[in-house]
Amino acid sequence: MAMLLPRATDPVPTERLLLTPIGLGDVDDLWRLYSDPLVARWTGPWSYDGVEAWARDMASRWLTDGVGKWLARDRSDGALVGRGGLSRMDLAGEAVLEVGWVVRDALAGRGFGTEIGRAALDWASTFFPALPVIAFTEVHNRASRAVMHHLDLRFEGIIHREGLVEGRDGLHPDAAFALYRRVP
Template sequence: MSPAARTDPVLTDRLLLTPIGVQHVDELAILHQEPLVDHWTGPWTPALVRTWVNGMAERWAVDGVGKWIAHDRSTGVLVGRGGLSRMVIGDEAVLEVGWAVRDTSTGNGYATEIGRAALAWAATFSPEVPVVAFTEVHNAASVAVMRRLGLRRSGVIHREGLVAGRPGLHARAPFVLYRQDVAGPGRA
């Protein structure tokens, strides 16, 4: 399942994961109009989708890592997006694993499948970089995916996001941080 090169598509049991590029703008606009995706990632205008896609294509080119668009292998239907992003948390450089799945595809294990592919990719191409995941503390579905991936809770960070019971975005929303053990699943 591991690609031969960093930017090769990745095949899982059910998904084709392709590095996001400018050709995916329309599909990502559809994904980010889904009510559940919109709830957790915020409203995405067409301009914001284009800007994000251009940035992701640049991340693949510059960082050698990024997010994939996920299609069903047998039908070609859009399932979602996910993968890895390089970032710094505190003073530590990490790979953050994340996902967003279409509303009609939630509850079918696709987020976990995308996450497992990302962990395997990280183990192959960046085994020296710690892998983390985070979400708003009240996002039970994403926390469940993190646990299924074998990540362990390692604290709380604050960043812009949602706060349970309060409308809108908040500058210092609490996010639960999960981390892969250095010798965790898929890591040497």
């Protein structure tokens, strides 16, 4: 009997999670996730229509890019934990995969971000081994930077893009982000 090779869109099991490619059927769960105050602080504010458009974009990215974000559910009971995965992007003229994660407020600090990130790094090694993997977050997002450290990503420096600035309200066009890279 021939062994079936994994497909990029197959669910990805981890020790505690089941990661499934995000699609339009996930809008209500994503709305719940992005409505958490801590999640909204770093990723929002979101409207329901915005979440729906983002889910549509993710479903499209899985089709066109062959990569995207997953919804993360607890393997034991199916409860929503968060989302994470990879996105193709251009970083100063270099094609890269960007790894990211978001975990529900009530579950923060339990290693789920690291578990999602580790699964994404393993997935990238299988399906896109030639592409570099990076991660970035606002310089003052200590929780995400700790996850990057746990994933053994190397600090590369500071980049500037639209984002949050510590001590100031709203988005700013030239916020400082800490850039990390997977060491080959």
